[in-house]
Amino acid sequence: MGSSAKLKFPPGPPGGLRTWMTGPLKNGDPLGYFTGIARKYGDIAGLRILNFKIFLINHPDYIEDVLVNHPRKFIKGRILKANKRVFGDGLLTSEGDFWLRQRRLAQPAFHRARIAGYGATMVEYTERLLDEWRHGEERDLHKEMMRLTLQIVGKTLFDADVERDAHNVGKSLELLLELGADFRRTIFIPQWLPTPTNLRLELAIRRIEKVLYRIIADKRASGRDAGDLLSMLLAAQDEDGSRMTDKQLRDEAITLFLAGHETTANTLSWTWWLLAQDAAVEAKLHAELESVLGGRTPSLEDLPKLVYTSHVITESLRLYPAAWGTARTAIEDHEIAGYKVPRGSGVSFAQWTVHRDERWYDAPEEFRPERWEGDLMKRLPRFAYFPFGGGPRQCIGSNFALMEAALILATIAQKFRFRLVEGHPVVPLASITLRPRYGVRAVLESRPVRSGDADSDRKPQFSGQLPR
Ligand code: HEM
Numbered sequence: 363m364g365s366s367a368k369l370k371f372p373p374g375p376p377g378g379l380r381t382w383m384t385g386p387l388k389n390g391d392p393l394g395y396f397t398g399i400a401r402k403y404g405d406i407a408g409l410r411i412l413n414f415k416i417f418l419i420n421h422p423d424y425i426e427d428v429l430v431n432h433p434r435k436f437i438k439g440r441i442l443k444a445n446k447r448v449f450g451d452g453l454l455t456s457e458g459d460f461w462l463r464q465r466r467l468a469q470p471a472f473h474r475a476r477i478a479g480y481g482a483t484m485v486e487y488t489e490r491l492l493d494e495w496r497h498g499e500e501r502d503l504h505k506e507m508m509r510l511t512l513q514i515v516g517k518t519l520f521d522a523d524v525e526r527d528a529h530n531v532g533k534s535l536e537l538l539l540e541l542g543a544d545f546r547r548t549i550f551i552p553q554w555l556p557t558p559t560n561l562r563l564e565l566a567i568r569r570i571e572k573v574l575y576r577i578i579a580d581k582r583a584s585g586r587d588a589g590d591l592l593s594m595l596l597a598a599q600d601e602d603g604s605r606m607t608d609k610q611l612r613d614e615a616i617t618l619f620l621a622g623h624e625t626t627a628n629t630l631s632w633t634w635w636l637l638a639q640d641a642a643v644e645a646k647l648h649a650e651l652e653s654v655l656g657g658r659t660p661s662l663e664d665l666p667k668l669v670y671t672s673h674v675i676t677e678s679l680r681l682y683p684a685a686w687g688t689a690r691t692a693i694e695d696h697e698i699a700g701y702k703v704p705r706g707s708g709v710s711f712a713q714w715t716v717h718r719d720e721r722w723y724d725a726p727e728e729f730r731p732e733r734w735e736g737d738l739m740k741r742l743p744r745f746a747y748f749p750f751g752g753g754p755r756q757c758i759g760s761n762f763a764l765m766e767a768a769l770i771l772a773t774i775a776q777k778f779r780f781r782l783v784e785g786h787p788v789v790p791l792a793s794i795t796l797r798p799r800y801g802v803r804a805v806l807e808s809r810p811v812r813s814g815d816a817d818s819d820r821k822p823q824f825s826g827q828l829p830r
Pocket residue numbers: 438453454455465515617618621622623625626629683684685688689748749750751752754755756757758759760762763
């Protein structure tokens with residue numbers, strides 16, 4: 363990009379505080395808002411709120427420029443920052459040298475070899491969940507996925523059985539996500555103000571902290587490295603010999619709890635919902651599971667062969683990216699598309715709009731896992747598909763998440779399929795993450811266990827009259 367910006371400020375939607383508060387954010391439809399802007403103004407649009415300038419960018423190359431070519435010129439946006447009481451200085455929200463040090467300490471816990479050891483736990487917890495499920499029963503799949511991924515994160519990253527705390531922690535995390543996601547509240551109401559909502563938030567944080575500090579104390583006392591992330595962080599030493607304080611450990615732990623379980627749960631919830639509406643895709647998935655696993659419990663070694671399964675997840679993350687949008691604040695002047703982006707202004711972009719752009723995808727609104735069968739991924743500009751972000755701040759847990767999603771999908775889809783409850787609305791709520799606002803209610807239908815070479819899955823509509 364050239365160094366002297368010729369253009370002043372790009373055309374964009376009406377600004378002003380009032381428009382902003384009563385418009386895009388009011389009805390919880392930022393998705394529609396961003397889509398509308400991309401359609402109307404193209405790859406770059408400008409928005410002014412009071413004296414704050416926001417550049418809304420929608421071209422993969424501009425996004426790459428911000429995340430990969432100039433990451434040092436940008437810090438995380440205000441919404442995440444406003445949640446500091448929750449995240450503290452954890453990986454997601456910290457900056458600069460402090461962030462880099464923490465990232466280096468945490469990185470080994472996410473190396474492929476290390477997370478490979480988590481596969482068995484992921485399957486085991488999924489099977490435990492299935493033991494509770496009964497044919498014909500109605501459940502909220504989103505709740506089920508939230509419970510499952512919370513337990514998996516607790517066990518794999520903290521070696522703690524959060525089963526006994528699951529209810530408490532789960533409820534508190536839910537509240538944090540719900541309140542933290544209220545953009546207007548987060549931006550305009552200071553967290554120290556003792557409003558009823560802030561007090562509820564405070565109570566929820568304290569409940570989680572209590573559990574986390576207990577886990578940290580137990581670990582310090584036992585001195586045992588169980589191979590989990592928390593043990594690694596506890597043992598990690600800086601060059602000067604200093605170790606992480608309990609507060610630092612708490613910040614990392616709560617960040618991983620939040621960043622690591624809800625995103626994957628959302629991805630799975632959307633996947634079940636998409637599958638339940640598409641008998642052909644579902645049948646193809648079942649056929650693959652049958653031929654590769656033949657009723658056997660999946661393991662990590664099976665994943666390279668579960669190609670269609672992974673395309674289903676890739677496609678689900680395209681249409682319903684759990685991290686649907688990203689924001690940054692410029693800390694130095696920059697230039698995008700010939701416009702000057704002055705220090706202090708915001709830059710935003712949305713996976714949601716880029717992933718549904720017909721310049722990159724045929725029939726972008728359709729759920730078609732097959733589109734990933736060829737070399738589409740290679741042909742696309744790097745940031746036409748970026749569910750895990752990119753550059754130095756890209757998701758540390760992407761391999762963990764993909765492995766977890768595939769193992770859970772394979773384990774469950776072998777045994778159950780779902781019939782959506784008629785009349786139950788499944789609609790996206792775009793808060794910090796993208797989740798089904800009212801959950802995904804479905805009736806469980808158990809599937810017959812079949813061996814690989816037996817009767818291939820010709821009955822995707824199997825109504826499951828098997829006795830259990
Ligand atoms: C489908 C599941 C997931 C999705 C879609 C997702 C998405 C993302 C995205 C887009 C970012 C970058 C945010 C930004 O640039 O502002 C991110 C960062 C992060 N994610 Fe994930 N994530 C997922 C699962 C996980 C899991 C399982 C973990 C941990 C176990 C995790 C931990 C983190 C952390 C710690 C960061 C901050 C990294 C840093 O700044 O150094 N995520 N995630």
